[in-house]
Amino acid sequence: MSVDTTHEVATAAASGASATERFHTDKSPFAAVRDTPPERVDALARKVLAAVHATIREERVSYDEYNALKAWMINVGEDGEWPLFLDVWVEHVVEEVNTDHREGSKGTIEGPYYVPDAPERGARGTIAMRDGEAGTPMLWSGQVTSTHGSPLGGAVVELWHADSDGFYSQFAPGIPEWNLRGTFTTDEQGRFEITSIRPAPYQIPTDGSCGKLIAAAGWHAWRPAHLHVKVSAPGHELLTAQLYFPGDEHNDDDIADAVKPELMLAPVDQPDGSITVDYGFVLDPVRA
Numbered sequence: 001m002s003v004d005t006t007h008e009v010a011t012a013a014a015s016g017a018s019a020t021e022r023f024h025t026d027k028s029p030f031a032a033v034r035d036t037p038p039e040r041v042d043a044l045a046r047k048v049l050a051a052v053h054a055t056i057r058e059e060r061v062s063y064d065e066y067n068a069l070k071a072w073m074i075n076v077g078e079d080g081e082w083p084l085f086l087d088v089w090v091e092h093v094v095e096e097v098n099t100d101h102r103e104g105s106k107g108t109i110e111g112p113y114y115v116p117d118a119p120e121r122g123a124r125g126t127i128a129m130r131d132g133e134a135g136t137p138m139l140w141s142g143q144v145t146s147t148h149g150s151p152l153g154g155a156v157v158e159l160w161h162a163d164s165d166g167f168y169s170q171f172a173p174g175i176p177e178w179n180l181r182g183t184f185t186t187d188e189q190g191r192f193e194i195t196s197i198r199p200a201p202y203q204i205p206t207d208g209s210c211g212k213l214i215a216a217a218g219w220h221a222w223r224p225a226h227l228h229v230k231v232s233a234p235g236h237e238l239l240t241a242q243l244y245f246p247g248d249e250h251n252d253d254d255i256a257d258a259v260k261p262e263l264m265l266a267p268v269d270q271p272d273g274s275i276t277v278d279y280g281f282v283l284d285p286v287r288a
């Protein structure tokens with residue numbers, strides 16, 4: 001009998017702990033804490049607390065409800081699910097206010113599963129995958145240009161996405177380290193061509209604290225299938241985006257509110273059963 005170990009041990013605690021661990025190894029967030037002036041911390045902390053106080057008064061929150069919140073918040077930390085919670089329910093507004101000046105391509109949230117320094121594959125190549133990786137083969141071609149119109153040769157396209165079961169390498173067990181993660185560098189015309197597979201929709205782990213909130217509130221736990229990218233070039237703003245597939249049943253009710261019409265792919269079915277997609281990026285020069 002064959003045992004599907006990926007499904008058996010892909011627990012919320014395992015993927016949450018990996019996401020928390022990853023955030024700890026990146027020291028830049030801690031520098032930001034130190035460098036934020038006290039006036040700013042004071043203003044933000046007061047506003048958030050005032051919004052909490054207003055909700056308690058308006059809803060006349062009981063002690064049972066207050067203690068349920070306390071227990072739940074303790075569990076989110078124990079599960080390592082703060083990165084998941086924040087990226088699913090908060091990040092989309094941070095992304096909105098920080099990119100609303102841009103004239104180039106739309107972006108969206110990064111989410112909890114980015115890992116830097118994925119294997120380099122040049123301008124044309126196949127992302128790291130297992131022998132016989134399940135899923136529909138996908139050939140993606142595109143070009144990176146600047147809002148001035150010039151092609152950006154040497155631009156870097158970092159791609160990461162879930163497998164055909166909805167699992168990410170380094171956050172679900174039993175998957176090779178760099179599976180479905182790759183770095184591509186555009187040619188002189190700014191062009192790239194990536195071979196990968198079409199990912200499956202992603203379900204928030206149901207056995208952790210975020211899953212408990214979803215169940216308790218009667219929400220659903222799904223994100224539509226998506227490709228994550230970071231696109232960068234010297235002198236240009238880093239673009240973090242996700243691309244989606246038309247017809248996914250959760251494109252209109254993404255739990256993370258990260259779908260935009262500009263991020264929709266137009267896949268073309270090929271006679272051999274694979275799909276091709278053509279999607280490029282326009283980067284904004286860094287503001288003077």
Ligand code: MBD
Binds near residue numbers: 112256
């Ligand atoms: C994901 O794959 C994701 O992209 C986000 C934003 C949240 C949880 C899982």
Ligand code: FE
Binds near residue numbers: 111113226228
């Ligand atoms: Fe994702």
